[in-house]
Amino acid sequence: MTDVPALQVIDVHKKIGKKEIIKGISFEVRPGEVFGFLGPNGAGKTTTIRMLTGLIRPTSGKILIAGKNVQTEFTEAMKNLGCIVENPEMYPYLTGYENLEYFARMDPSIPKKRIDEVAELVDLSARIHDKVKTYSLGMRQRLGIAQALLGNPKLLILDEPTNGLDPAGIREMREFIRSLAGKEGMSVLVSSHLLGEVQLMCDKVAIINEGKVIRTGSVHELLAEKERIFWKAEPLEKARALLAEETQVTEGEGCILATPYDEGRIAGWNRKLVENGVEVKEMKAVLPALEDLFLDLTGGEHR
Numbered sequence: 001m002t003d004v005p006a007l008q009v010i011d012v013h014k015k016i017g018k019k020e021i022i023k024g025i026s027f028e029v030r031p032g033e034v035f036g037f038l039g040p041n042g043a044g045k046t047t048t049i050r051m052l053t054g055l056i057r058p059t060s061g062k063i064l065i066a067g068k069n070v071q072t073e074f075t076e077a078m079k080n081l082g083c084i085v086e087n088p089e090m091y092p093y094l095t096g097y098e099n100l101e102y103f104a105r106m107d108p109s110i111p112k113k114r115i116d117e118v119a120e121l122v123d124l125s126a127r128i129h130d131k132v133k134t135y136s137l138g139m140r141q142r143l144g145i146a147q148a149l150l151g152n153p154k155l156l157i158l159d160e161p162t163n164g165l166d167p168a169g170i171r172e173m174r175e176f177i178r179s180l181a182g183k184e185g186m187s188v189l190v191s192s193h194l195l196g197e198v199q200l201m202c203d204k205v206a207i208i209n210e211g212k213v214i215r216t217g218s219v220h221e222l223l224a225e226k227e228r229i230f231w232k233a234e235p236l237e238k239a240r241a242l243l244a245e246e247t248q249v250t251e252g253e254g255c256i257l258a259t260p261y262d263e264g265r266i267a268g269w270n271r272k273l274v275e276n277g278v279e280v281k282e283m284k285a286v287l288p289a290l291e292d293l294f295l296d297l298t299g300g301e302h303r
Protein backbone atom coordinates (compact mmCIF):
# COMPACT_ATOMS: atom_id res chain seq x y z
CA MET A 1 0.00 0.00 0.00
CA THR A 2 1.41 3.39 -0.95
CA ASP A 3 1.58 6.31 1.41
CA VAL A 4 0.59 8.96 -1.11
CA PRO A 5 -2.79 10.38 -0.03
CA ALA A 6 -5.67 9.29 -2.25
CA LEU A 7 -6.88 12.88 -2.25
CA GLN A 8 -5.37 16.21 -1.22
CA VAL A 9 -7.49 19.34 -1.36
CA ILE A 10 -5.24 22.33 -0.69
CA ASP A 11 -6.68 25.77 -0.02
CA VAL A 12 -9.26 25.53 -2.77
CA HIS A 13 -11.41 28.54 -3.57
CA LYS A 14 -14.22 28.76 -6.09
CA LYS A 15 -15.92 31.88 -7.24
CA ILE A 16 -18.95 31.69 -9.47
CA GLY A 17 -19.81 35.12 -10.83
CA LYS A 18 -19.13 37.48 -7.96
CA LYS A 19 -20.00 34.94 -5.30
CA GLU A 20 -17.28 33.04 -3.50
CA ILE A 21 -18.90 29.63 -3.01
CA ILE A 22 -15.85 27.75 -1.70
CA LYS A 23 -13.72 29.83 0.63
CA GLY A 24 -10.39 28.05 0.95
CA ILE A 25 -10.97 24.42 1.90
CA SER A 26 -8.28 21.87 2.71
CA PHE A 27 -8.52 18.21 3.63
CA GLU A 28 -6.84 14.91 2.88
CA VAL A 29 -8.04 11.35 2.37
CA ARG A 30 -5.51 8.65 3.27
CA PRO A 31 -5.19 5.25 1.52
CA GLY A 32 -7.80 2.77 2.71
CA GLU A 33 -9.94 5.38 4.44
CA VAL A 34 -13.70 5.83 4.18
CA PHE A 35 -14.05 9.59 4.39
CA GLY A 36 -17.36 11.35 4.99
CA PHE A 37 -17.94 14.71 3.37
CA LEU A 38 -20.72 16.29 5.33
CA GLY A 39 -22.59 19.51 5.24
CA PRO A 40 -26.03 21.04 5.32
CA ASN A 41 -27.92 22.03 2.22
CA GLY A 42 -26.05 24.54 0.08
CA ALA A 43 -22.81 24.15 2.05
CA GLY A 44 -20.76 23.54 -1.08
CA LYS A 45 -20.49 19.73 -1.28
CA THR A 46 -21.63 19.41 -4.88
CA THR A 47 -19.44 22.29 -6.02
CA THR A 48 -16.44 20.65 -4.33
CA ILE A 49 -17.15 17.24 -5.86
CA ARG A 50 -17.50 18.85 -9.28
CA MET A 51 -14.01 20.30 -8.80
CA LEU A 52 -12.60 16.96 -7.62
CA THR A 53 -13.91 15.26 -10.73
CA GLY A 54 -12.57 17.99 -13.02
CA LEU A 55 -16.01 19.16 -14.18
CA ILE A 56 -15.26 22.70 -13.01
CA ARG A 57 -11.95 24.36 -12.15
CA PRO A 58 -11.05 25.88 -8.81
CA THR A 59 -10.47 29.64 -8.89
CA SER A 60 -7.34 28.98 -6.84
CA GLY A 61 -5.77 26.16 -4.84
CA LYS A 62 -4.79 22.63 -5.76
CA ILE A 63 -6.47 19.22 -5.94
CA LEU A 64 -4.30 16.11 -6.13
CA ILE A 65 -5.69 12.62 -6.71
CA ALA A 66 -3.11 9.97 -5.82
CA GLY A 67 -0.53 12.74 -6.11
CA LYS A 68 -1.65 13.87 -9.57
CA ASN A 69 -2.85 17.41 -10.07
CA VAL A 70 -6.40 17.50 -11.46
CA GLN A 71 -5.72 20.75 -13.32
CA THR A 72 -2.27 20.12 -14.76
CA GLU A 73 -2.22 16.30 -15.01
CA PHE A 74 -5.88 15.71 -15.74
CA THR A 75 -5.63 12.34 -17.51
CA GLU A 76 -3.32 10.80 -14.92
CA ALA A 77 -5.44 12.17 -12.08
CA MET A 78 -8.66 10.79 -13.60
CA LYS A 79 -7.08 7.35 -14.03
CA ASN A 80 -6.98 7.17 -10.25
CA LEU A 81 -10.57 8.28 -9.78
CA GLY A 82 -13.77 6.28 -9.88
CA CYS A 83 -16.84 8.33 -9.43
CA ILE A 84 -20.59 8.05 -9.29
CA VAL A 85 -22.18 11.40 -8.86
CA GLU A 86 -25.65 10.61 -10.06
CA ASN A 87 -27.46 7.36 -10.74
CA PRO A 88 -25.33 5.73 -13.39
CA GLU A 89 -26.96 4.96 -16.71
CA MET A 90 -27.14 1.25 -17.42
CA TYR A 91 -28.71 -0.67 -20.27
CA PRO A 92 -31.62 -2.57 -18.68
CA TYR A 93 -31.94 -5.17 -21.46
CA LEU A 94 -28.27 -6.09 -21.28
CA THR A 95 -26.85 -8.22 -18.50
CA GLY A 96 -24.67 -6.71 -15.80
CA TYR A 97 -21.69 -8.35 -17.46
CA GLU A 98 -22.55 -6.91 -20.89
CA ASN A 99 -22.91 -3.45 -19.38
CA LEU A 100 -19.48 -3.71 -17.78
CA GLU A 101 -18.03 -5.07 -21.02
CA TYR A 102 -19.45 -2.08 -22.85
CA PHE A 103 -17.78 0.38 -20.46
CA ALA A 104 -14.52 -1.59 -20.36
CA ARG A 105 -14.27 -1.36 -24.14
CA MET A 106 -13.97 2.43 -23.86
CA ASP A 107 -10.63 2.01 -22.09
CA PRO A 108 -8.31 -0.44 -23.85
CA SER A 109 -6.03 -0.61 -20.81
CA ILE A 110 -8.72 -2.52 -18.89
CA PRO A 111 -8.13 -6.30 -19.22
CA LYS A 112 -11.17 -8.53 -19.63
CA LYS A 113 -10.55 -10.38 -16.38
CA ARG A 114 -11.08 -7.08 -14.53
CA ILE A 115 -14.82 -7.41 -15.30
CA ASP A 116 -15.02 -10.60 -13.24
CA GLU A 117 -12.91 -9.01 -10.53
CA VAL A 118 -15.15 -5.96 -10.12
CA ALA A 119 -18.29 -8.13 -10.23
CA GLU A 120 -16.77 -10.10 -7.39
CA LEU A 121 -15.77 -6.95 -5.49
CA VAL A 122 -19.33 -5.63 -5.51
CA ASP A 123 -20.69 -9.09 -4.71
CA LEU A 124 -22.67 -9.43 -7.93
CA SER A 125 -20.95 -12.49 -9.40
CA ALA A 126 -23.99 -14.73 -8.89
CA ARG A 127 -26.28 -12.39 -10.87
CA ILE A 128 -23.83 -10.78 -13.29
CA HIS A 129 -25.28 -12.69 -16.29
CA ASP A 130 -28.86 -11.64 -15.52
CA LYS A 131 -30.46 -8.69 -17.26
CA VAL A 132 -30.12 -5.42 -15.35
CA LYS A 133 -33.90 -4.86 -15.50
CA THR A 134 -34.26 -7.72 -13.02
CA TYR A 135 -31.89 -6.07 -10.50
CA SER A 136 -32.98 -4.30 -7.33
CA LEU A 137 -32.02 -0.66 -6.93
CA GLY A 138 -29.23 -1.67 -4.55
CA MET A 139 -27.86 -4.11 -7.12
CA ARG A 140 -27.98 -1.47 -9.84
CA GLN A 141 -26.08 0.91 -7.63
CA ARG A 142 -23.49 -1.77 -6.96
CA LEU A 143 -23.20 -2.37 -10.68
CA GLY A 144 -22.59 1.37 -11.07
CA ILE A 145 -19.84 1.10 -8.50
CA ALA A 146 -18.41 -1.92 -10.35
CA GLN A 147 -18.24 0.26 -13.44
CA ALA A 148 -16.43 2.99 -11.49
CA LEU A 149 -13.97 0.35 -10.23
CA LEU A 150 -13.08 -1.00 -13.69
CA GLY A 151 -10.04 1.25 -14.02
CA ASN A 152 -8.76 0.19 -10.59
CA PRO A 153 -8.94 3.69 -9.07
CA LYS A 154 -7.21 4.75 -5.85
CA LEU A 155 -10.14 6.96 -4.92
CA LEU A 156 -13.84 6.29 -5.28
CA ILE A 157 -16.24 9.20 -4.87
CA LEU A 158 -19.84 8.36 -4.03
CA ASP A 159 -22.34 11.19 -3.84
CA GLU A 160 -25.17 10.30 -1.46
CA PRO A 161 -24.77 6.54 -2.07
CA THR A 162 -27.72 5.48 0.07
CA ASN A 163 -30.21 7.84 -1.59
CA GLY A 164 -33.43 6.08 -2.52
CA LEU A 165 -32.53 2.79 -0.81
CA ASP A 166 -34.76 1.11 1.76
CA PRO A 167 -33.32 0.39 5.22
CA ALA A 168 -32.08 -3.07 4.23
CA GLY A 169 -30.50 -1.63 1.09
CA ILE A 170 -28.87 1.12 3.14
CA ARG A 171 -27.34 -1.41 5.51
CA GLU A 172 -26.12 -3.50 2.62
CA MET A 173 -24.57 -0.47 0.91
CA ARG A 174 -22.90 0.59 4.15
CA GLU A 175 -21.36 -2.82 4.69
CA PHE A 176 -20.32 -2.94 1.10
CA ILE A 177 -18.58 0.45 1.23
CA ARG A 178 -16.76 -0.58 4.40
CA SER A 179 -15.62 -3.80 2.80
CA LEU A 180 -14.32 -1.93 -0.26
CA ALA A 181 -12.06 0.30 1.79
CA GLY A 182 -8.82 -1.38 2.42
CA LYS A 183 -9.33 -3.78 -0.47
CA GLU A 184 -6.73 -2.90 -3.06
CA GLY A 185 -5.80 0.06 -0.81
CA MET A 186 -8.85 1.90 -2.06
CA SER A 187 -10.16 5.04 -0.39
CA VAL A 188 -13.78 6.11 -0.56
CA LEU A 189 -15.12 9.64 -0.23
CA VAL A 190 -18.80 9.60 0.61
CA SER A 191 -20.85 12.75 0.55
CA SER A 192 -23.90 12.53 2.70
CA HIS A 193 -26.35 14.36 4.85
CA LEU A 194 -27.35 11.12 6.63
CA LEU A 195 -25.24 11.54 9.70
CA GLY A 196 -26.18 8.27 11.33
CA GLU A 197 -24.97 6.53 8.21
CA VAL A 198 -21.72 8.43 8.14
CA GLN A 199 -21.11 7.66 11.78
CA LEU A 200 -21.36 3.94 11.10
CA MET A 201 -19.51 3.94 7.82
CA CYS A 202 -16.68 6.49 7.91
CA ASP A 203 -13.28 6.56 9.59
CA LYS A 204 -12.95 10.31 9.21
CA VAL A 205 -15.14 13.22 8.27
CA ALA A 206 -14.85 16.79 7.06
CA ILE A 207 -17.76 19.01 7.97
CA ILE A 208 -18.34 21.82 5.51
CA ASN A 209 -20.56 24.81 6.07
CA GLU A 210 -20.94 28.00 4.02
CA GLY A 211 -18.01 27.06 1.81
CA LYS A 212 -15.55 26.39 4.65
CA VAL A 213 -14.37 23.20 6.30
CA ILE A 214 -15.28 23.81 9.89
CA ARG A 215 -13.97 20.52 11.29
CA THR A 216 -12.09 17.44 10.20
CA GLY A 217 -11.12 14.46 12.27
CA SER A 218 -11.88 10.89 13.07
CA VAL A 219 -15.53 10.34 13.90
CA HIS A 220 -14.52 9.08 17.31
CA GLU A 221 -12.27 12.08 18.08
CA LEU A 222 -14.95 14.56 17.11
CA LEU A 223 -17.55 12.83 19.22
CA ALA A 224 -15.19 12.41 22.18
CA GLU A 225 -14.84 16.18 22.40
CA LYS A 226 -18.49 16.40 23.29
CA GLU A 227 -18.58 13.37 25.52
CA ARG A 228 -20.56 13.95 28.71
CA ILE A 229 -21.13 12.27 32.04
CA PHE A 230 -24.70 11.59 33.07
CA TRP A 231 -25.32 11.65 36.83
CA LYS A 232 -28.24 9.99 38.53
CA ALA A 233 -28.15 11.35 42.08
CA GLU A 234 -30.34 12.11 45.07
CA PRO A 235 -31.28 14.68 46.15
CA LEU A 236 -31.01 15.99 42.62
CA GLU A 237 -31.08 19.72 43.40
CA LYS A 238 -28.27 19.41 45.91
CA ALA A 239 -26.22 17.43 43.39
CA ARG A 240 -26.87 20.09 40.79
CA ALA A 241 -25.71 22.88 43.09
CA LEU A 242 -22.54 21.02 44.12
CA LEU A 243 -21.60 20.10 40.56
CA ALA A 244 -22.34 23.62 39.35
CA GLU A 245 -19.59 24.88 41.70
CA GLU A 246 -17.17 22.76 39.67
CA THR A 247 -18.34 22.70 36.08
CA GLN A 248 -21.13 23.41 33.63
CA VAL A 249 -24.26 21.39 34.41
CA THR A 250 -26.98 20.72 31.87
CA GLU A 251 -30.05 18.55 31.89
CA GLY A 252 -29.83 14.95 30.84
CA GLU A 253 -33.00 13.01 30.15
CA GLY A 254 -35.42 12.63 33.06
CA CYS A 255 -33.92 13.18 36.49
CA ILE A 256 -30.38 13.07 35.25
CA LEU A 257 -27.73 15.78 35.26
CA ALA A 258 -25.09 16.09 32.56
CA THR A 259 -21.58 17.50 32.88
CA PRO A 260 -18.65 17.55 30.46
CA TYR A 261 -16.46 14.46 30.45
CA ASP A 262 -13.34 15.73 32.21
CA GLU A 263 -11.34 12.59 32.89
CA GLY A 264 -9.04 14.01 35.57
CA ARG A 265 -11.82 15.58 37.61
CA ILE A 266 -14.74 13.15 37.56
CA ALA A 267 -13.58 11.13 40.57
CA GLY A 268 -13.19 14.36 42.57
CA TRP A 269 -16.69 15.54 41.66
CA ASN A 270 -18.07 12.17 42.70
CA ARG A 271 -16.25 12.32 46.04
CA LYS A 272 -17.56 15.82 46.68
CA LEU A 273 -21.14 14.69 46.12
CA VAL A 274 -20.78 11.69 48.39
CA GLU A 275 -19.03 13.67 51.14
CA ASN A 276 -21.90 16.16 51.09
CA GLY A 277 -24.50 13.47 51.61
CA VAL A 278 -25.62 13.03 48.00
CA GLU A 279 -26.22 9.46 46.95
CA VAL A 280 -24.74 8.87 43.50
CA LYS A 281 -26.84 6.11 42.00
CA GLU A 282 -25.33 6.00 38.56
CA MET A 283 -22.67 7.72 36.48
CA LYS A 284 -22.15 7.02 32.85
CA ALA A 285 -20.14 8.43 29.99
CA VAL A 286 -22.24 9.21 26.91
CA LEU A 287 -21.02 10.06 23.43
CA PRO A 288 -23.26 12.41 21.47
CA ALA A 289 -24.74 11.38 18.17
CA LEU A 290 -22.83 12.82 15.23
CA GLU A 291 -26.06 14.60 14.39
CA ASP A 292 -25.94 16.63 17.64
CA LEU A 293 -22.35 17.61 17.02
CA PHE A 294 -23.17 18.56 13.45
CA LEU A 295 -26.07 20.77 14.51
CA ASP A 296 -23.86 22.32 17.14
CA LEU A 297 -21.12 23.09 14.64
CA THR A 298 -23.25 24.28 11.75
CA GLY A 299 -25.69 26.07 14.02
CA GLY A 300 -28.65 24.92 12.03
CA GLU A 301 -30.79 22.15 10.81
CA HIS A 302 -29.76 19.64 8.24
CA ARG A 303 -32.09 18.33 5.61
Ligand SMILES: Nc1ncnc2c1ncn2[C@@H]1O[C@H](COP(=O)(O)OP(=O)(O)OP(=O)(O)O)[C@@H](O)[C@H]1O
Pocket residue numbers: 016017019021039040041042043044045046047048
Ligand atom coordinates in the same frame (compact mmCIF):
# COMPACT_ATOMS: atom_id res chain seq x y z
N1 LIG B 1 -23.51 27.79 -10.88
C1 LIG B 1 -23.79 28.46 -9.75
N2 LIG B 1 -24.05 29.77 -9.79
C2 LIG B 1 -24.33 30.46 -8.66
N3 LIG B 1 -24.41 29.91 -7.45
C3 LIG B 1 -24.16 28.59 -7.34
C4 LIG B 1 -23.84 27.79 -8.48
N4 LIG B 1 -23.64 26.51 -8.06
C5 LIG B 1 -23.84 26.52 -6.73
N5 LIG B 1 -24.16 27.76 -6.29
C6 LIG B 1 -24.41 28.16 -4.89
O1 LIG B 1 -23.32 27.72 -4.10
C7 LIG B 1 -23.73 27.23 -2.85
C8 LIG B 1 -23.23 25.80 -2.65
O2 LIG B 1 -23.91 24.92 -3.51
P1 LIG B 1 -23.68 23.34 -3.57
O3 LIG B 1 -24.64 22.80 -4.57
O4 LIG B 1 -22.24 23.09 -3.78
O5 LIG B 1 -24.09 22.92 -2.11
P2 LIG B 1 -24.33 21.43 -1.52
O6 LIG B 1 -23.59 21.40 -0.24
O7 LIG B 1 -23.99 20.44 -2.53
O8 LIG B 1 -25.85 21.42 -1.24
P3 LIG B 1 -26.90 20.27 -1.58
O9 LIG B 1 -26.75 19.27 -0.50
O10 LIG B 1 -28.18 21.01 -1.56
O11 LIG B 1 -26.55 19.74 -2.95
C9 LIG B 1 -25.24 27.35 -2.81
O12 LIG B 1 -25.55 28.54 -2.13
C10 LIG B 1 -25.61 27.44 -4.29
O13 LIG B 1 -26.77 28.22 -4.43
